[in-house]
Amino acid sequence: MSSTDGTGPPDRPTDRAPGPKLDLGPVGHLGDRLFAGLARGSGGLVVAIVAFVGVFLLALAIPALADNNSSFLFSRIWEPGGDNPRFGIAALFYTTLISSIIAMVIAVPIAVGVALFTTYYSPKRLAAPVSHAIDLLAAVPSIIYGLWGILFFAPILRPVINGLASALGWIPLFEKPATDNLGVVFTASVVLAIMILPVVTAISREIFAQTPVAHREGALALGATRWEMIRMAVLPYGRSGVVSASMLGLGRALGETVAVLIILSVPNGNDPWNSSIFAGGETFASKIANNAAEFDSPEKTGAYIAAGLVLFVVTFLVNSAARIIVARSGPGGKRPRKNRRTGDKAAQTEGATP
């Protein structure tokens, strides 16, 4: 009601202002225009920045790609620069993706579990400290994760790796490595999982907490246990939120640089391709960071920029996917607040829809 009053008289704001009881402060075309301009400008700026990054990557990558004597997408050789530049991203792409996927497989269930625990299981006294502890994980710099991962965590993980490798070693993905090298993809993945845990947990927690009371109490009233209530009411409601949280986490895992760089050991160019997660590897970001000091020719720089471009595109696709999923499932975060304000009636219709 009030909103229609506020937006109604754009043509005669000065006449209206002193008269009615609803004084919304000074309104006028100037403020409107200014604010609209600022908002549009901000929006445009973000798009421009992304576009500039994209153009920068393209401009530097294209000359190097044109000189490339190897399949950029399907080769795993990396010898940029020089007279016979040959480079391909196959190995980088594989390690980046596999490490991020494993990180997701580990982190998302734990994050959902923690979020459910803090919202529905734990006593109030415990929920806050647990949430804070998880949030604190997000504040740890990634170089610390890297050092912690390789110096402290990797030796602890070694028996786990050995156990998995001897049990599942017949699958190429879990093939046992020849040496006791600690810097393997699996270790990096577990550290990545810890790094993305806070993001996924925080967003999931917010979404779960906003499950309409009517959904939950409806489920309980029908005789559901707490687990059934969560399964039937909370999880379906929060699904889109969890998905978008996971996508944010995945974006971070794909682009993580320093921690991965410190942990992963790099395979040499002579050995045959090893798809095992118990071997070393290089991700896009770690490869670029590792070699950034020796970009001595534009062609060489271009090759790394081209790899960066692929990472940019992959991250862009992941984020777009997250947007689409969130958009399609409706604004999950906003509905419950409206419900709470408008009361039972709206909540009842909400409850009727699923």
Place this chain on the structure above:
Amino acid sequence: MSVNRLLRVGTVAVASLGVLALSACGSDPEPSGSSSPGGSSSSAAGGDCPKGTLNAEGSSAQKNAIEEVISKYNEKCADVTVNYNPTGSGAGIKQFNANQVDFAGSDSALKPDEATAAEKRCAGNPAVNLPMVIGPVAIAYNVDGLDKLILDGPTAAKIFQGTIKTWNAPEIAKLNPGVTLPSAPIAVFFRSDESGTTENFAKYLAAAGGGAWTGEPAKKWTGTGAGKEKSAGVAEGVKSTKNSITYVEWSYAVDNKLGVAQIDTGAGAVELSAESAGKALAAAKPAGTGSDLALKLDYATKEAGAYPIILVTYEIACTKGLPAEKTALVKSFLSYFASADGQSSLTDLKYAPLPEETRTKVDAAIQAIS
């Protein structure tokens, strides 16, 4: 009033600074005079401390050395700020040629095209390669119960090429009679970033390996193993992995308490020490002309007591063409770096000081900068 007061405070401050500077300079002739009666006393060690800021960039291999020398130098010349940014040799040369820094540190002498660019930067005057820091490269290993390991060129080449795969291979056993070697596979670690250490080590393997090393020496590793980032990474890798081996700057091997292999050059096993590394440099031949002091190291040297795997870091500076105040700064700092005093401080950091003969030549080249 306030202006007067400011002036007065200013004068006091300047006066006291002057006193400080005087006392700082006044104390220095004694140590330098006593420790190096030769060439260096004519240079920075005298009274001529310039003022200003000197920016340099380049090789990370000499990072610890140059930082130590800078702090020693500042005890003498407190008014000079020397910044060294250890971003890597390639980046250092690039920045030097782009007129961003006053001198560069590099693991290898200027290549012809780099030298051309450097000449342009020095206003048409050639840049000079000054060998300044000898960094011995250790073959560091981690094998339980193996206190002493002797390797020779061919065996080392085979290990790092991947043709010798286990510790108890007959080639290793032959060089280490009476030692129990494990049957475990050898875990080789290499530098995954492009590195002058890798290039120098590969040059050694190519020269002394008797054909066992097949790769072309380059900053990128062509042998076997698992790559770790930078010296800290490979040292950490060996430390945390049993039955592993790597090549790394001596200081990292010592700091991480790793075993360091002795090298049999054909004249008996040589332990890595400041002297044995210095001997290898003394055996090197000059590669440059005129005042350029680029060296051609003889990795296959058979000289008794010379440890052949060394890395020489050059300081690259303009012979002429810098502004006068920068020239004074560069000369003053590099003179101290090349002085007996400056060099002797490097031994504790597990670098080797320049042999006297080379040091004198370097000092003469620095004095020729104008």
